[in-house]
Amino acid sequence: MKRILPMALMSLAALPAAAENRIDVIRPDAPALAAYGDYKVGVQTMTFTNMGQVDVAQTQADGDIPTYDRPLTVEIWYPAAADTAAGGSYQAMMRDGTDVTLQGQAVRDAAALTGETFPLVIISHGYPGNRWLLGHLGENLASKGYVVASIDHTDSNYDDMGNFGSTLYNRPWDQKFVIDSMESLDGDLGAITDASNTAVVGYSMGGYGALILAGAGLTEAITSSDYAPPQGLLERNVMGSDTHAELEDDRIKAFAAFGPWGNNRGFWDADGLAGIDKPLLLIAGSVDDVSEYDAIRGIFDGAVNSDRHLLTYLNANHNAGAPMPSPEEGYAINETLGWAPFEHYGDAVWDNVRMNNIAQHFVTAWVDQNLKGADMSEYFDLTPNAADGVWAVDDAGEPTQDNTYWNGFANRTAVGLTFESMPAGE
Numbered sequence: 001m002k003r004i005l006p007m008a009l010m011s012l013a014a015l016p017a018a019a020e021n022r023i024d025v026i027r028p029d030a031p032a033l034a035a036y037g038d039y040k041v042g043v044q045t046m047t048f049t050n051m052g053q054v055d056v057a058q059t060q061a062d063g064d065i066p067t068y069d070r071p072l073t074v075e076i077w078y079p080a081a082a083d084t085a086a087g088g089s090y091q092a093m094m095r096d097g098t099d100v101t102l103q104g105q106a107v108r109d110a111a112a113l114t115g116e117t118f119p120l121v122i123i124s125h126g127y128p129g130n131r132w133l134l135g136h137l138g139e140n141l142a143s144k145g146y147v148v149a150s151i152d153h154t155d156s157n158y159d160d161m162g163n164f165g166s167t168l169y170n171r172p173w174d175q176k177f178v179i180d181s182m183e184s185l186d187g188d189l190g191a192i193t194d195a196s197n198t199a200v201v202g203y204s205m206g207g208y209g210a211l212i213l214a215g216a217g218l219t220e221a222i223t224s225s226d227y228a229p230p231q232g233l234l235e236r237n238v239m240g241s242d243t244h245a246e247l248e249d250d251r252i253k254a255f256a257a258f259g260p261w262g263n264n265r266g267f268w269d270a271d272g273l274a275g276i277d278k279p280l281l282l283i284a285g286s287v288d289d290v291s292e293y294d295a296i297r298g299i300f301d302g303a304v305n306s307d308r309h310l311l312t313y314l315n316a317n318h319n320a321g322a323p324m325p326s327p328e329e330g331y332a333i334n335e336t337l338g339w340a341p342f343e344h345y346g347d348a349v350w351d352n353v354r355m356n357n358i359a360q361h362f363v364t365a366w367v368d369q370n371l372k373g374a375d376m377s378e379y380f381d382l383t384p385n386a387a388d389g390v391w392a393v394d395d396a397g398e399p400t401q402d403n404t405y406w407n408g409f410a411n412r413t414a415v416g417l418t419f420e421s422m423p424a425g426e
Helices: 135-142 164-183 187-192 205-214 233-237 270-274 293-302 352-371
Strands: 040-054 067-080 088-093 099-104 118-124 147-152 193-203 252-258 280-285 308-313 417-422
Touching: 040 135, 040 164, 067 135, 067 164, 067 187, 099 135, 118 135, 118 164, 118 205, 118 352, 135 147, 135 352, 147 164, 164 193, 164 205, 164 233, 187 193, 193 205, 193 352, 205 252, 252 352, 270 293, 280 293, 280 352, 293 308, 293 417, 308 352
Parallel strands: 118 147, 118 193, 193 252, 252 280, 280 308
Antiparallel strands: 040 067, 067 147, 088 099, 308 417
16 A cells, blocks of 8 residues: 655655754643652763673574673763753664754763762663663653663664564563663762662563563463574573573562563463562553553553552553654654654654653652652552542642542643552452
C-alpha cells in the first residue's frame, strides 16, 4: 500500500537548521511531583568497558564462542554545585540516525555538589534506543537528589542495531555492570553516588532486562526459540540457573518498567514471575501492541511476591510515558525508514509532554519511597479509575471527606488513567 504523506508533514520537510527540542517542559496541568526539584543538574558522558564478554552478534550455530571487551556509553545526570547556571544542550541521535540538538536543564561537566550522597537510578532504553530516549526523566530525577545513569546498550542503539539475541542475552547484565561501575567511580562524582541504594528503570527491552534482574528468570523453553541466540547462550538468564542467581543484588531496592517486552512471547512462566520479590512499578498503554497490554497485565498479576503497581494510560500504545518528545526533525518522512521517526516517540492519542509529566510524577514518588524512605502512600492509594474520582474541596480549597480525586492532580487533570496496586502475597 502506498503511504500518503499528509500535508502537515509535507510542510515540515524543510525544517529550520537548528530546531529547539526541549526535554524539560512541565505543562501547567502536570501533577505535583513532575516539577523539577531544588538541585541544579550536571551531566557527564562516560564509557565503561565490560571485559571478556561473549560476542553474541558474532556467535555462530557451532564452533568457538568469541569474546570481546563490551563498551557501554553512559549519560550521567547528577546534582550540581549550587552556583551552576541551569541550561544546556545535548548533541544526540534520532531514531533514523540523524544528529539532533536537544535542550534541557543540565550543564555539561558541571561541578558536582559536594557534602552529600545521593541514591543511584539506572535507566535502560528499548530496542532500538539510546541514552537520551528517557533523558527527560534523567534530568528530572537528578534535580530531586539522584545520580542517574542512562545506558547506551551496545548492539541495541540506533547506529549499531545488532543481532537481537545480543539484547536478550546482555540486557540485565549491562544494567548490573553499570551499577558496579558507578559504585567504583573515583572523584567528586563517585563521592556523591550511593550505589548501595539503587533503582532500575527500563523501557520495553530495558523493562525486559529489569525484570530478569529483579528475579524473573526465563523459561527453559525460550532458550531454543527463534528469538534466542545460538549455542544455548540464553541459558544464562534461565530461572533456577546458577548464572541467573548471580544477578541477585541487594543494592537494588526497586524496579520500574515501562511497557516491558517478553511476556507476550512466553519468556516467563508463573515460577519466573514469582521470582520478583522487590517493589515493582509497571507503566503501560492500554492498547500497547508491541509488548501487548494483556501480557503486561500478566506480569502485574504474576509477580505475586512483589508489592506492585500498574499505571495505565488509556488508549495509549507502546510509547506510553517513556520516550521524550520527538525532535522536530522527526516529523518528516524518512525515505530509508519509509515512515516519520516521530512514530518511534509519539502516540496517536496522548501528547508526549503530558505522558512524560505523569511518568515523572509517579517515578519520583516511587524512588522517593523506596530509596529515600519517604512516605509517598498518598500518591499510590488512589481510586483505581481516575474518571471515578470525585473532586470535593471546601471554600479554602482543602479536600473534604468526600474527595476521592487523585492526590497531586488538579481538578479535571486526572483523566484517561488507571492505577492498580497489589501487595506481596496476593
